[in-house]
Amino acid sequence: MSLEEEYQLQYFEDEGFHRLECSECGANFWTRDGDRQTCGEPPCAEYSFIDDPGFDEEHSLAEMREAFLSFFEDHDHERIDPYPVAANRWRDDVLLTQASIYDFQPLVTSGETPPPANPLTISQPCIRMQDIDNVGKTGRHTMAFEMMAHHAFNAREDIEDPDQYAYEGEVYWKDETVELCDELFDSLGADLDEITYIEDPWVGGGNAGPAIEVIYKGAELATLVFMSMEQDPEGEYEMKDGNRYSPMDTYIVDTGYGLERWTWMSQGTPTVYEAVYPDMIAFLKDNAGIDHTDEEESIIHDAARLSGNLDIDDVDDVEAARDDIADQVGVSTSELRDLVEPLEDIYAISDHCRTLAYMLGDGIVPSNVGTGYLARMVLRRTKRLCDNVGVDAPLDELVDMQAERLDYENRDTIRDIVRTEVERYRETLDRGGRRVRQLADEYAGKGESIPTKELIELYDSHGIQPDMVAEIAAEKGVDVAVPDDFYSLVAERHGGGEGVEADEDDPYADRIAELPDTDRLYYEDQTRMDFEAVVLDVFEREDGEYDIVLDQTMFYPEGGGQPADHGTLSTDDVTAEVRDVQISDGVVRHRTDEDPGKGEFVRGQIDATRRHRLMRHHTATHIVGYAARRVLGDHIRQAGAQKHTDSARLDVRHYEPISREEVREIEHLANEIVMDNSTVSQEWPHRNEAEAEHGFDLYQGGIPPGEQIRLIHVDEDVQACGGTHVARTGDVGAIKILGTERIQDGVERITFAAGDAAIEATQRTEDALSEAAEILDVSPQDVPETAERFFTEWKERGKTIEELKEELAEVRAAGADAGEEVDVGGTPAVVQRLDADMDELRATANAIVEEGKIAVIGSGRDGAQFVVAVPDDAGVDAGDVVGELAGRVGGGGGGPPDFAQGGGPNEAELDDALDDAPDVLRQVRNA
RNA sequence: GGGCCCAUAGCUCAGUGGUAGAGUGCCUCCUUUGCAAGGAGGAUGCCCAGGGUUCGAAUCCCUGUGGGUCCA
Structure with a gap:
């Protein structure tokens, strides 16, 4: 079954649209103009808005965004604030936000969670790295862009249980979506006859549906996606990816209107960059000393317009088209290149700086992993472009220009990060340059070129x-041949073999699934340590232990970096020791050494000392994280955490080592919060409300599922957290930071202890110091000085001994107590x-040997x-002698x-061997 | 998260199993002297840490630590 009938919209019929077939590509499209030949999309047609804008008025980026959002607000949509570009803040399957729908995946699109509004409109900043090479060159590719959108989330009304999904009924579907699009064009003064709606079914990420590309004056200005099917081998629709799909219970309007394209359309500039970054481009041109005569200006303008009209999809096309374009504007290819290439760099720099402002402004810290690595790559590329085109303004200033425009508040941190990264890059280049020069010398010596390896x-x-x-090699006159498939050769080195780790088989998963969710009492009262419950089921394990499932429990199962509670479950007859507690699918399993018996009543008792220590460390983790953020900056975000009974560690994203001074500040601030003794509170708001009020910084420790989420308030810090906490900050007792270390680039680990563990940790440190002091026989304060003195003396003594040994050796050799002396072929030995x-x-x-004799020395130490040493010309090989x-x-x-x-x-x-030595010497000499 | 590379004099680095080196910087002296410089001599070192192999390890193997880099 095809999707053809999916496009038979009432709206098209009412408005007198015609369904036509493109004479060039054969695609089906809808238009008001019955005489139309092509679908209108390059390469079937050309841009017709350059120097001839398609809307009534010129709009800046901000004006166009506002025009769009307020249009949809006027049409009953709620305006939503944009999400961060770091999509991994709320989902773990992607790194960067690449489309507005990313904001609502996976929980909203699956129907588990309601959308923040329905229908809604948004202008979502996005970053797409895959086009990075095309940016600046094709005239229309950007890495950073805003996807303006309106979304509607619908659920079928004919399903059995309407409450099954977080939204019900239909808001609107295809007709209204196309109508809204049409009206938006109309409101901006577009010529509606020139618009084409191309049928272009969409497939992606296991979902599919009909979709429409909206083309105006040669530019694709919007995509209207009607996500309504999911992959299903039995499905009735076969899509272009060859898979079969069937309809879903939920269906979603997913639209995308490229803000930059619309702005460009309103201005009709030769490239999109000139419409989007006029100020920055002017600044960069001035800074790089690029100044064009009127004549040059017009050549550039014409060339840009011409290339805009071509089907230029990537850098290779640009290169291929250059001769042609040069010919048409009447200059040589190299002249054109010299004029255009610096501009291309400047366009790319503008775009990259905006990308960096988004990334760093959203708190991404450059590193060698994850989004941090992407940020580093963009930054280094931008730096290279600046150097290449002769922009000497500091990069942090350029990024700041964009950060200011985007209204970020953490601009000082952003500049700091950029400066640190640029410096780091410079060091890498220094190191690399030296290395290359060395290699070049080596191969120059051999008269070879530097090999691919x-x-x-x-x-x-x-x-x-x-x-x-x-x-660099050229400076040394050495050839380098870079193979075309260089980067795939690099990829090869990284190999394919991805280790698939199978989840541990759960032999009784089926039985677990049938049990009701365990009532988790520790959320009702985090301080109670005993409870009563009914044993719902008992699973005997192969190792002789038991997994006990209760109807309710006070035992905290391992999670959120907090280890499981220990304790006992007892009946009148049996006391079972609880050694581990795990939760899966809402069912808590208590690992024990005894079987209390299915159906029995049990009394549960938590190991209170252990739990109290864990609670203190958990609350302390929030406090330390908050203090670190206050001291180091707003970008501080948890990268991982683990609590123990005697210490805890918190990994945070940060761009430089935490100094001793900063550690002291964090420790001070943390303990102030403890001393304030404020209430630690929990609440269970709806996730949308929580996100709206506190932002995504809630999800420091991971993204919890479900509609309601649990928030923990400690001082001004708020986090989504499932762990157990003390009631007041004062209950933490004290916080002692034990140390910091860099566990990987861009991630610092802070280890600390709370409460009695803090005292114990301090005592351990002091014990070590006082022990050292005792050994050195000085007071603890004098240990560093004394240690340094001892170390220096120890080194000096080593040198003295060395010298004495040599003197001793000389005296021995000269003295009469030298051993047996024999003659070996004329040389004394x-x-x-x-x-x-x-x-x-x-x-x-x-x-x-100095005395001209052969030496054979043996030691029984x-x-x-x-050791055998031989003077020159003795005709004896010392190696042979020693070997023998x-x-x-x-x-x-x-x-x-x-x-x-x-x-x-x-x-x-x-x-005996030494006795034989003279013979050996003679033998070897004769050999 | 995975791969690869690196760790030796203050700095930059040689040294692939057999007595730890070069360049530079440093110190002293000489020459010259307005400075730059030139000449001679000298001092530099837990060869990142721990374990293993070996008669013998800076060197080979394992583990760790620190740094770099590429990829997802």
């Missing part, structure tokens, strides 16, 4: 772009036993060891011909 290594392990290698360490043996042997001698003591040895060492374990054979 080295290029890959330089890029993959050291972050040096191949073109940079080529540049000294054979001697000297029970000393290797250093001394070596020194002695050297001293003997540590097994049997030999060492063999006799069960070992081996070797070394250069004039100085060898070796040994073996059999010390008893040492003297």
